[in-house]
Amino acid sequence: MATQSLMRRLPPVSVMIASLVLLIMLILVIFAPLIAPMDPRDVASYSLMDMEIPPAFMEGGDPRFLLGTDNQGRDLVSVILFGLRISVVIGLGAVIFAAVLGVVFGLVAGFFGGMVDSIVMRVADIFVSFPTILVALLISGIARAQLSAETMLAWAPLVLIFSIAINEWVQYARTVRASTMVEIARDYVRAAKVIGLPAPRIMGRHILPNIMSSVMVIATINLAGAILTEATLSFLGAGMPPTYPSLGTLIRIGNQFLFSGLWWIAVMPATVLVILVLAVNVIGDYLRDHFNPKLMAR
Amino acid sequence: MIRLFSVRLLQAILVMVAVTAIAFVMFRFVGDPVASMVREGATQAEKDAVRVALGLDKPVAMQFANFVGQVLTGDLGTSYRYQQPVTTLLLSRLPATLELVIVATVLALSLGIPLGVLCALKPNAFLSRLTQSATLVGISMPTFVTGLLLILIFAVNLRWLPSSGRGDLVDIGLWETGFLSLSGLKSLILPSITLALFQLTLIMRLVRSEMIDVLSSDYIRFAFARGLPRPYIYGRLALRNALMPVVTVTGLQIGQLIAFAIVTETVFQWPGMGLLFTNAVGYPDVPVLAAYLLFVGFLFVMINMIVDILYTFIDPRLRTR
Numbered sequence: 001m002a003t004q005s006l007m008r009r010l011p012p013v014s015v016m017i018a019s020l021v022l023l024i025m026l027i028l029v030i031f032a033p034l035i036a037p038m039d040p041r042d043v044a045s046y047s048l049m050d051m052e053i054p055p056a057f058m059e060g061g062d063p064r065f066l067l068g069t070d071n072q073g074r075d076l077v078s079v080i081l082f083g084l085r086i087s088v089v090i091g092l093g094a095v096i097f098a099a100v101l102g103v104v105f106g107l108v109a110g111f112f113g114g115m116v117d118s119i120v121m122r123v124a125d126i127f128v129s130f131p132t133i134l135v136a137l138l139i140s141g142i143a144r145a146q147l148s149a150e151t152m153l154a155w156a157p158l159v160l161i162f163s164i165a166i167n168e169w170v171q172y173a174r175t176v177r178a179s180t181m182v183e184i185a186r187d188y189v190r191a192a193k194v195i196g197l198p199a200p201r202i203m204g205r206h207i208l209p210n211i212m213s214s215v216m217v218i219a220t221i222n223l224a225g226a227i228l229t230e231a232t233l234s235f236l237g238a239g240m241p242p243t244y245p246s247l248g249t250l251i252r253i254g255n256q257f258l259f260s261g262l263w264w265i266a267v268m269p270a271t272v273l274v275i276l277v278l279a280v281n282v283i284g285d286y287l288r289d290h291f292n293p294k295l296m297a298r
Numbered sequence: 299m300i301r302l303f304s305v306r307l308l309q310a311i312l313v314m315v316a317v318t319a320i321a322f323v324m325f326r327f328v329g330d331p332v333a334s335m336v337r338e339g340a341t342q343a344e345k346d347a348v349r350v351a352l353g354l355d356k357p358v359a360m361q362f363a364n365f366v367g368q369v370l371t372g373d374l375g376t377s378y379r380y381q382q383p384v385t386t387l388l389l390s391r392l393p394a395t396l397e398l399v400i401v402a403t404v405l406a407l408s409l410g411i412p413l414g415v416l417c418a419l420k421p422n423a424f425l426s427r428l429t430q431s432a433t434l435v436g437i438s439m440p441t442f443v444t445g446l447l448l449i450l451i452f453a454v455n456l457r458w459l460p461s462s463g464r465g466d467l468v469d470i471g472l473w474e475t476g477f478l479s480l481s482g483l484k485s486l487i488l489p490s491i492t493l494a495l496f497q498l499t500l501i502m503r504l505v506r507s508e509m510i511d512v513l514s515s516d517y518i519r520f521a522f523a524r525g526l527p528r529p530y531i532y533g534r535l536a537l538r539n540a541l542m543p544v545v546t547v548t549g550l551q552i553g554q555l556i557a558f559a560i561v562t563e564t565v566f567q568w569p570g571m572g573l574l575f576t577n578a579v580g581y582p583d584v585p586v587l588a589a590y591l592l593f594v595g596f597l598f599v600m601i602n603m604i605v606d607i608l609y610t611f612i613d614p615r616l617r618t619r
Contacts, residue, residue, distance in 0.1 A: 126316065129598060131557035141579040141587045145328045228440050235442045236564055238579050255446060255565075259461075263450055270443045278438035285434070 011286055018282035025276055029085045036078035055264050068264045071257060079250060080269050084276070086246040090160050091227035095219050098165035098226075102172025103215060107203045109173065110180025120173065128170040132229050136163035140238035153241055160239055164229050171218055179211040213291050221284035224277045231273055247273045306606055310599040317595030321588040322365045325375060326354075328584050369592065375585040379578070384589040388571060393473035394464055395570030399559055401490040403548075406497035411544070413498075414505025415537065418513065429502065436499040441558050445492040445565035452488060460485050462567035489566040496558055497551065504547055508540035549605030556594055 011019075028035060055068040055076075067076040109120040127135075143159050144152060152159075183189055184207070192202045233239035234248025235255075242249055247269045254266025332348050349355055353364055368374070374384040417426040453461035465481030467474035476482030512518060513536055521531045560572035567573065571590065578586035 126313070129313075129553065130594070131553040133557040133560065134553070134594065137560070137575065137579050138587060138591060141582040141584070142324065142328050144579070144582040145584055224438065232440055232442060232561055235440075236561065236576050236579070238576070251443070251446065258446070258450060259454055261454070263454070266446060267450070270446060274435075274439055274443060277440070278435065281434065281438050 011290075014282055015286040018279040021275060021279040022283065025084065025279070026088075028081055029088050032081040032085050036075075036081045038075050038078045040074050040079045040082055055268070067268045070253070070265050071262070076264065076268050079245070080247070080272055083245050083247045083250045083269060084272060086157070086240060086244060087227055087230060087248070087273070087276070090157055090164075090230045090240075090246065091223055093157070093161040094164035094168065094226040094230070095223050097161055098168040098222065099172050099215060099219050101165060101169035103176050103208070105169065106173040106176025107180055107207065110177040111184060111199060111203055111207070113181075117177070121177070124170040124173050127167055130167070132164060132167040132225075133232055135167050136160070136229065136233055137236065137238050139163040139166070140233065153243065156240055156244070160230055160233060163233075164226050168222055168226065171222065172215060175214050175218060176211055179214060180207055183207045183210055217284070217287045217291055220280065220287050224280040224284060227273075227280070228277055247276075303606075306603060310603060313599055314595060317592060318366060318369060319362070321369075321592045322362050324584055324588040324591070325365065326358075326361060374589040374592065377578075377583055377586050379581050379583045379586070384585050387574065387586065388589060388593060391569060391571040391574050393475065394568060395559060395563070395572060397476060398486065398489055398493060398562070398568060398570060399555060401486055402493035403497065403555075405490055405494040406501055407548075409494075410498045410501030411505050411537075411541075414502040415509055415532070417502070417506040418509035419532065433499045433503060436495060439495075441492060441496060441561045442565050444495055445488070445562060448488045448492060449565070459488055461488065464569060489562050489568050492565065493555075493558055493562045497548075497555065500551065501544060501548065504544055505540060508543055509536060512536045512540045545608055546605060549601055549608075552601045553594075553598065556597070 033039065053069045055066065067080065069075055070079060105120050105124070109117040140159060140163060143155070147155065180203075189202060189206060192206050197206075230239060230246060231248030231251070234246050235252045237252065240246040240249045242253060245253065250269035251266050251273070254262075254264075254269065257263075257265050332345050332352070332354065353361055356364075372385050374388070376382065377384050377387055380387060413425075413429050416423065417429055420426055449461045452459045460481065463485060464476045465483075465485035466479040467476055467482060468478040470478070476486055518531060518536055521535055526535075556572075559570070560575055562568065563570045563572035564576045571593070574586060575590045577583070578590070
């Protein structure tokens, strides 16, 4: 009987596999410089002699290069590890930035209500009516027109994080606002108000901890979207430059060699991207159903 | 009803004013419009002449008024890159995008609705289970990766279908269409499947959940009790109500559709407005960017109003309000 109740409490197999995959990917990302067979940024570590070698499991493959090499002779495993790192960092950065923005505006809108509320929510409506990719492309175009090429290189990750987060904060703001309006009618918030605690303290210390779980669920679901948006922007040439490639940039580069029969240069990073996003989506779906039935997928 | 429409109209106008203001700021303050218009090594006098010709010496409020006037007459400036009027450029690319989007939407609706209904009526059928699990993979698959894989399989390996461009076009007066030639139709297949896939997933999931909701409602149970024929109950009574949210969501998803059309057009080098836009981002061709923003804003406003009107046709209850 005991095992049965334990079984019921465990998440489904798909979620466990997804968690394991995500855990492995995070370890690979954190220790990429130690694990990667070579450093793709160090020109001395690779040679043109090794260029365009197919993956090791194919005919003509080289056991040194498990997933093959690209047009410059770089080991794809190493290139992908470093690319994965950039993708994950930008994805996390965008999610955190969007969550902070959304939580602050949502709390303020829900707590004060009235004019403040309607202004914040109308601004949110305008942001959300334009698709993230379109806004991000526009911001990228404007940044290109305003900044010099070198500044653009250095700022690319920040521009990306900003352009993704500027649309995504609305989801957090809406949920946080709704939850805040529920919490604010509860006795503990009334008590805190009666004691005369300052508003920021009530919002941050009293209300926020009670609505944090829904913020975390949205963040997980959003992480997949943020990683996808970044990859799409980089693929379109409006994201990370080839000198600091994310997975999207790698697929963009590989796309040029599709017709030369060098499919692995594009397909390998694409596969890693899809596995990463699928794992995050499976976990996000589970968290949503488990912790917040109200947010259930329709 | 009239009240509802006038409120909607006012909202629409407000959104358009906001979008026009952003487009104006982009035209005027992003990059240097003068530097992009004159030849290299132009003298100060030449630059000043262009400045006056563009009206950049006037107060900002005047400039904005001029800009609004120009937009209303369809003058969206000159592309830095092509040295052509932006309006002409956009209009010449419009048919390509429209043909792609229409084919993709028809594909998504004609497959998504039946599959959604199937998953709702027979949740344990093999096809239902297959569709259900395929949707999660579908959501996780970025549009450009789908496009890339389709190109790899059907264009590079099998050599069945072209991977880029629109094929041979037939001039039918107002625009050039790809519908009337074999190569034009073949060129449409891969891009439209790519674009349809994400809509398909969404529509299918939505129809399924709405259908399940509707089927458990009292009036359907009553219809069963009356012994009405099943096709009539499912098709005429249930599906009609389940389709309401589909209309709204399909309308609201127009933004996503535009975004994914940009990606699809870039992957397949489809010479539509999306490709024009991506190329303008890289250049950067500010007038094209601003004009595209204006166009998309206008499209949103129009589609939202059309969805509102469609609603009153599908749901007679709204007509009396």
